[in-house]
Amino acid sequence: MTQSFKSPFNQSLTLTLGHLYPDQLxxxxxxxxxxTLRRRCQMRGIELRVVGLGMGDALAPDEYDLLFIGGGQDKEQAPVAQDLYEVKGIGLWAAIEDDMPVLAVCGGYQLLAHYYRPAEGPDMRGLGVFDAWTIHRGWRSQRCVGDIAISWNGSTLVGFENHGGQTYLGTAKPLGRVLKGYGNNAEDHSEGAIYRNTFGTYMHGSLLPKNPHFADYLLDLALRRKYGARLDMLSTEEPEASNGANHSGLSLISGSTNGIVPTATLVQKSTILLTQLDDKLEWEAHASILERLGLHSEAAAVLRRLKG
Structure with a gap:
């Protein structure tokens, strides 16, 4: 049953997501x-507005609460790289430095690093958000294709990767450690990169559908960034509220992890707005990929926690 939550000032909860280059990437x-983000908001009575930001569209950071940029082929990435740097760069940097949650996948991830060197043609200049760079060693080099599993915050993330470029991290912190698959470069077992609340990864559109805890983590970051100060104040005023509920009807729950990941590894603050959903199918799909990759103990742990 969908629940509708209100803020401490009796306002409906809304988030606005900027989808960068929806037609190209x-x-x-x-x-x-x-x-996935839209559905998980809808099931909680939270309105998620999605706004496409195409070529030539400026990015006004105060109009959004979270951002997403996907992946594309090299021929699409070249004009996107120029637009990202020349048109959206200042706004995107401002959003990132203000801790707006950003998810960048594959090509989008590469363009948030220093540069991407394709198999043919000149380097594509990136924004340099991540201290990292990507090199495609030619069409005869092995592509990194297939299911992937990584360790993340005491749990696992699973997904699908398909990339010819190999990304190398400088001082950037990786998103996780590769358990099976290729990751950034098939050499150092790193996958993705993190800067503030910006997350780069090679895991494509199966990422959030098969990882409900990561989807909720992004939504939690966005909600706490937008409503957190008022919620923290409310939580401080009513420390004895029972069962995590208060007079405003808010669900003050320490972690929306569906029993899979210890809350302390996911959430820095205690007050968030996400109630648990029935993610049985999502976790079974997650466990199925772990089994397929031969990670039997990790799959069994997921299923045990799900039953518990």
Whole structure:
């Protein structure tokens, strides 16, 4: 049953997501990430507005609460790289430095690093958000294709990767450690990168559908960034509220992790707005990929926690 939550000032909860280059960067089901965020908000009575930001559109950071940029082929990435740097760069940097949650997948991830060197043609200049760079060693080099599983915050993330470029991290912190698959470069077991609340990854549109805890983590970051100060104040005023509920009807729950990941590893503050959903199918799909990759103990742990 969908629940409708109000803020401490009796306002409906809304989030606005900026979808960068929805027509150019949309490979391998990357729209599935948008659909997942929309659905998980809808089931909680939270309105998620999705606004497309195409070529030539400026990015006004105060108009959005979270951002998403997907992956594309090299021929699509070249004009996007120029537009990202020249048109959207200042606004995107401002949003990132203000801790807005940003998810960048594959090509989008590469363009948030220093540069992407394609198999043919000149380097594509990135924004340099991540201290990292990507090199495609030619069409005869092995592509990184297939299911992937990584360790993340005491749990696992699973997904699908398909990239010819190999990304190398400088001082950037990786999103996680590769358990099976290729990751950034098939060499150092790193996958993705993190800067503040910006997350780069090679896992495509199966990422959020098969990882409900990561989807909720992004939504939690966005909600706490927008409403957190008022919620923290409310939580401080009513420390004895029972069962995590208060007079405003808000669900003050320490972690929306569906029993899979210890809350302390996910959430820095205690007050968030996400109630748990029935994610049985999502976690079974998650466990199925772990089984397929031969990660039997990790799959069994997921299923045990799900039953518990």
């Amino acid at each position: 949309n490979l391998y089901g990357d729209r599935g990430n948008i659909l």
